[in-house]
Amino acid sequence: MIGLEIHVQLRTKSKMFCRCDNRADDARPNELTCPVCLGLPGTLPVANRTAVEWALKAAIALGCEIPKRSKFDRKQYFYPDLPKGYQISQYDKPLGGPGTFEFDVPEDGKVVTKKVGITRLHLEEDAGKLTHPKGADYSLVDLNRAGTPLAEIVTEPDFRSPAEAKRFLQELRRLMRYLDISDADMEKGHLRADANVSVRPAGSKKLGTKTELKNLNSFRFVEKGLAAEIDRQTGLLERGEAVVHETRGYDEDRGATVSQRGKEEAHDYRYFPEPDIPPLEPRTMGLVRLREDLPELPVTRRRRYRDEYGLSESDAEYLIDEPLNANYFEERIEEAIIGEDAIKDAKEAAGAIAKMLTGPYAALLKSGKKQLFAELGIEAGVVSDLARLLVNGRISWQGAKEILSTDDALHFRERREALLKRYQPVATDDIEAIIDQAIKDNPKPAADFKSGNENARQVIVGSVMKATKGAADAKAVLELITKKLR
Ligand code: ADP
Ligand code: ZN
Ligand code: MG
16 A cells, blocks of 8 residues: 655746745855745745645646645744745645546556545645765755745545556656646656555555655656565464555665654644644635636546547656647647648548557657657648648658658758658558568468468568568558568
8 A cells, every 4th residue: 555745846937935046056055045035033924925826736637625624724844944833835725635646557458547546735845955065064955945836735545556656656747737836857856755654464454554755856766665565464464463654765776765853743733823823715716717717627638639549648647748749739730731732531640640640740859859849840831731742642651760860851842742752652562562572582481371370471571571661651551561471
């Protein structure tokens, strides 16, 4: 049983309770501070309206109820990166929750919809950063991060495997990016996950004692850390020993979790209502508008790509991952279905464009260490043009692929005529003749296929592709061969 507690750093212009800059990445230590976020006595924090609205947006998108009243509380603890001696957080009246969030997970070749209970979503301020220079007998404090807004999201213990927890985190990251409220980059600490985990004998209804894994700072660590902890707890229970309720960390080198400290309880923090900030009435904060302004969310978009465009789960997943890339994809479809030689069927256009974006474009992004299709320097119209040419049978897939992996892509307009000549698809009549010849040349695979070995026909496909120097459409060739052999 796994439950997650996630902190998301909101990318608002200013900090949570003061006007200090919350976005400057290149600031010098302690440059982005003021009396409020330095925690000087006598200062007055004022809640950042945008941060509250963004947290509400996130809560709505996660399927949370929005309460009538919400308030801030002081959570007291001492730490050198927390100058006030308390953190302004929310205790018993969070901004959102409870709720249920649904997302799709591929499982054994099928797509399964998972439901996750969201316990709550609340707002709080972050602490500063400590660095411990090697060999020094002092530590350094940087309060630039002090007072920056965090949305904390707590889930019910609804995950049943490390992979499921990881999938949820990836979906959450995507969601935050779609809502445009956080970069949600785990490596940069914009999204931080703590994972609570317990095991219990199969069939048992009672939850086991849990431990909390802190500071899992990549999706991979979440998965590996949880797997290691599940092994450890299972071992303890099988030996008749007890799991101790504590906070643990994941040690990558040892591939194991290590005890960090005993678990503190809520009463240790002496929470009390923050007297400097009036309570909030979130339902009066333009909820209708916030709801209406929500973009299409990744879950819906992925389903639409599958149902409307007929894309495979993995292509849909790739294309929706980055909202700007998904927009790029849809804009290219719009272009391909209008004007001269327009592709009549949007589904067909989507298929051709998806093939180029998930194939050659994806490869270019990977090799160039880039994130966005728009950053590749290829004129946007080239993909929609190629899609029209492909669908209208004027260029081979092999040719389109070739063009998109060379500098022909950058000079497509000038070279168009020459490229069309070079990458002409093989005519259907020629293909038939080539296939007949290939079947004749490969009597054994042909016979094997007829006696039930489906894979045997790949040899014949290979020989056709070789004869056409890859200019034939492999899928069409496979279909034709199958038809002929049957
Ligand atoms: P704590 O008071 O220790 O912080 P909470 O009840 O607030 O515990 O839960 C914190 C997180 O731990 C939540 O994400 C919740 O889903 C998860 N959790 C609670 N009990 C268990 C359990 N027995 N096994 C796994 N996760 C749990
Ligand atoms: Zn400040
Ligand atoms: Mg708790």
